[in-house]
Amino acid sequence: MDNPNRLAIACAHALRLIPVLLALFQPFTCAASDTMPSGYAPLVRKAAPSVVTVIVEELSVGAGERAAARATADTGYDAVGVIIRRLLSGANGSPRGDDKEFRALGSGFVIRADGLIVTNRHVIAGARTVRVRLADGREVPAKIIGVDAVTDIALLKVSAGNLPALHFGSTQAVSVGDAVIAIGNPFGLGQSVSAGIISARARIIEDDPYIDFLQTDAAINHGNSGGPLLSTDGTVIGVTSAIFSPSGGSVGLGFAIPAETVVGVIGQLEAHGRVERGYIGISGQEMTPQVAKALGMKTSAGILVTAIDAAGPAVGALWVGDVLLSIGASAVTFKNLSKITARLTPKALVVASVLRAGKPQSVALTIGQLPDPPSDPALTGGEDTWVPALKLGVAGTTADIRKTIKANDEQSGLIVTQLRPAGPGALAGLKVGDLITHVGPKQLAGVADIAAIATPTPQAPLLIRVVRDGSAAFIAITGQAEP
Secondary structure (H helix, E strand, O other): OHHHHHHHHHHHHHHHHHHHHHHHHHHHHHHHHHOOOOOOOOHHHHHHEEEEEOOOOOOOOOOHHHHHHHHOOOOOOOOOHHHHEEOOOOOOOOOOOOOOOEEEEEEEEEEEEEEEEEEEEHHHHEEEEEEEOOOOOOOEOOOOEEEEEEOEEEEEOOOOOOOOOOOOHHHHHOOOOEEEEEEEEEEOOOOOEEEEEEEEEEEEEOOOOOOOOOOOOOOOOOOOOOEEEEEEOOOOEEEEEEEOOOOOOOOOOOOEEEHHHHHHHHHHHHHHOOOEEEEEOOOEEOOOOHHHHHHHOOOOEEEEEEEEEOOOOOEEEOOOOOOOEEOEEEEEOOOOOHHHHHHOOOOEEEEEEHHHHHEEEEEEEEEEEOOOOOOOOHHHOOOEEEOOOOOOOEEEEEEHHHHOOOOOOOOOOOOEEOOOOOOOOHHOOOOOOEEEEEEOOOEOOOOOHHOOOOOOOOOOOOEEEEEOOOEEEEEEOOOOHHH
């Protein structure tokens, strides 16, 4: 009979302890609430109004290159070439697949209240018009102040009143593991924010020797290009530019152009509309202990000169076989040569130290002007030509285009860029990316050779030679579906 009484007494004691326990835990609960991190919301509220969407209408997209890219997109051919992806986006993150007007979307950010905006060069390359959609929804025209192909930076200017601006920080103030956020317009969806850390510093990608990229695992995708990468203090430490992605989407390997590089470039773009860099016009190879020993050197210092640009400034000053040890006060290595020369002033006279035939020498070098790199093949070339008789579009080709579509051995030909459904070309089984080399016995040299042909009929079929996926065949076009 004692059990009920004991239970009641125990419950009474437990109830008396509740206020004591509450009093003990209350300070800790309040303290935890007071110090609980608020995430990135304050940073985003501060930075997001300065981030813009850059909208362009393409002017000179190469129809041939575009068709070749579409033809090989799903085959895995030249897969290495699409691993590093610049972050330009169409409405769905892909190049246009038809003949409609194309609006490409990228990102940018305001760096000065009077409307100065930074973005990537590849976002606006080939644009007929550039417009900027501000965070408040306004869409205004933008003027291109200057572009730099080497660093992929462009400077725009809009007139939209007093705008909130972001400020550049220093990459020296951040370390691997530090938190960062990226703001941009992925896949044309609208402004989005992602968070991550600095994954690595001084990355070199795409064989680009001029930029030591910041690597981040913050999710960035097509359309983020030109947007800011921000540290937790709200300063811009980089401009998002590329991703490493076999799939095309973010896999946690994003790259940003460091703030210091961007600041140096935009200063020259605003002042001169372009960036001038030094150039000496040589190729070299990394020194190894074996090569150094063969040259009679005790250490593997410098680089071995393997070729000299026949029209470059090093002609007569450097020789093939020289070991270039230093330029001015800077010791030369295989990895830093491009950076050293790019920082030199064109037309300046510098002294280089070389080892020539086993003997140290000093030679005078007049620095040249670094030429712009070749244009992106996807943004070069002309528009396609419509062939009414076949209801298809064709464009001229280059050796690179023919190589891409596995037609290396062909000396010329026209690539099919678009097809009208139920048109004679489509009914005969032609596909975008096919190379037409002959109409009858005549080899095609240009679009004029096919543009004015007569419409084929079952009574008067048109014989054409087509190369597809490395194989050539003749096709008779009749204007009717093949049985």
